[in-house]
Amino acid sequence: MAAPVEVDGLTLDAETVALDRAHVFHSWSAQARVAPLVVAGGSGSTVWDHAGHTYLDFSSQLVNTNIGHQHPRVVEAIREQAGLLATIAPATANLTRGRAAAAILGHAPDRLTKVFFTNAGADAVENAIRLARLHTGRDKVVSHYRSYHGNTGAAVVATGDWRRVPNEYARGHVHVFGPYLYRSEFWATALEEECERALRHLERIVQCEGPDSVAAILLETVPGTAGVLVPPPGYLAGVREIADRYGIVLILDEVMAGFGRTGEWFAFDAHDVVPDLVTFAKGVNSGYVPAGGVLISSQIAATFDERVFPGGLTYSGHPLAMAAIVAAIGAMEDEGIVENAAAVGRDVLGPGLAELAERQSLVGEVRGTGVFWAVELVADRATREPVAPAVMGAVRAACLARGLLPFVADNRVHVVPPCVVTPDEAREGLALLDEALTEVTTDL
Known part of the structure; x- marks a missing residue:
């Protein structure tokens, strides 16, 4: 074990903690109780x-x-990009950004043809909701109680857990229970029964809310922070059928579950379903530089061929983040x-x-x-x-x-x-x- 390094009488670990406690405000924490x-x-x-x-x-x-x-390949890619071009506005065309989009779409279903880059997962969810609402002309978003979609306006209200409650400032959000046999809300005793009843519950909520008012069903493909709730066989395919029946956009949140986490490039690959919009972040470049985005189906993208999409971010498609994506996906492909x-x-x-x-x-x-x-x-x-x-x-x-x-x-x-x-x-x-x-x- 290395000997502690001292600076002005403090070890670096002690200095780190002292600076943190003096100046850093931590997320999801009572500040006096933080012990980083x-x-x-x-x-x-x-x-x-x-x-x-x-x-x-x-x-x-x-x-x-x-x-x-x-990972040395990703670190070197960031270093090289910083030497070439450290930042550029999103309205420009940039080769690294284009290569990053192509690399991501190379592992997605063919119907997903465009990428809108964001800074992280929460604003990816925000913009997926915006896309769905503008595409359908509807307002409501249905999501699970056991879920987490991010800590921004609509994303945190789409979230189902306790973090939603003190932050409910966004409109048009409805929650349902998803399948979770170990703590079933449906008195189910078998996985097939849990799946069937969860789907019936979802459809009844859509019907009672008014299908013509529902823009999107937004689900984590595999709810992560809520408990790694792998959906039973047939559940996501059933959700897809419900969405299609009522003209609702299906958004799958792959921020945590995507890019290898479940042993698939996208978690939905194992569930025989193709969404209309996919949100991603985290694993796309392992967070070496913050990045996220939305994969957009050709049908939804076409909505904005002659109509302005009213959204944008200063750092959308940031070159350093894009270089990290290209290198990370390349390494994941080459190294299995x-x-x-x-x-x-x-x-x-x-x-x-x-x-x-x-x-x-x-x-x-x-x-x-x-x-x-x-x-x-x-x-x-x-x-x-x-x-x-x-x-x-x-x-x-x-x-x-x-x-x-x-x-x-x-x-x-x-x-x-x-x-x-x-x-x-x-x-x-x-x-x-x-x-x-x-x-x-x-x-x-």
């Missing part, structure tokens, strides 16, 4: 602080470093990174988490695909009562003490390492999680 983990550097699936303490990153930060930390995510999920994470669930009494359910898994912790397996927040805090602390950086949400530990994680790293992470759960269970 210092991250000074990273490589692949590992990060470390200034003193050299290392952590196996099973969070991918905010589930976005799909290509891992500091999406295939690696699928294999690690199938051969290591899936079986390993199933075994962990058998041993650990706190585990109620594990679910997921690729490198996108959730471990739901319960106080009682029979009643499925979630564990208390203090238990989750103890699990997180026990993981960090062992050098495992987890993603914790509500009563769940999300197992979401980078798509480049090796089988040995995945096994190591599962072993560390197993140890942490054992410690916490013993202390209860």
Whole structure:
């Protein structure tokens, strides 16, 4: 382990925390309670602080470093682009931007023909909603309660979880329950029954709201922060049928689920469905430079051939972000990174988490695909009562003490390492999680 580096009597880690607590206002936090983990550097699936303490990153930060930390091909592409042209207005034509759009569309269905670039996932959702409303001339957007779509005006109101409630300033949003058999809202006892009843619920809400008033159905293909809720077979195809029946635009939010996370280029590839609009961000370039966007079907794009699209962003298609996209997608193609995510999920994470669930009494359910898994912790397996927040805090602390950086949400530990994680790293992470759960269970 490297010796702590001191500057003016403070270690760099101590200085980092001191500056952070003095000047940085943190998201989704009561500021007096923030206790940030210092991250000074990273490589692949590992990060470390200034003193050299290392952590196996099973969070991918905010589930976005799909290509891992500091991939040399992406870092070099950003450096080269900065030397050539660091920024340019979105109204210009730029070769790197065009290549980025072509690279993304190369992995999308043929009906998706254009890309509107944004700065991140939230404004991608904002603009997808805008496109749907202008295309249909309708207003309402139907989304799931168990969802997260971003922290901007319409995106946060489309979100279903608690973060929506103090931010409800946008109009025209309606929520429904999606399929979640472990905590079914439909008294279902089988997956097929849960799917059928969830689809019936969705259609009835559309009918009761007035189909002619509904512009879009907006869903995360696989709800992420809400619990990695992989939709049952037939659900998304059924949603597509409902959308088509009533002339509604189907928007699939792939901000977290896209670009390898589920072991597919797009999560919807596994569900026999093609949306009208797709939002993306995070994994498209692993967040090395902020970027997001909307994939637009040819039919919706044609709406604006002679009609002005009333939206734009100063940094839309920013050259540094576009260079990162081109390099990241190229590396994912050449190095089989999406295939690696699928294999690690199938051969290591899936079986390993199933075994962990058998041993650990706190585990109620594990679910997921690729490198996108959730471990739901319960106080009682029979009643499925979630564990208390203090238990989750103890699990997180026990993981960090062992050098495992987890993603914790509500009563769940999300197992979401980078798509480049090796089988040995995945096994190591599962072993560390197993140890942490054992410690916490013993202390209860």
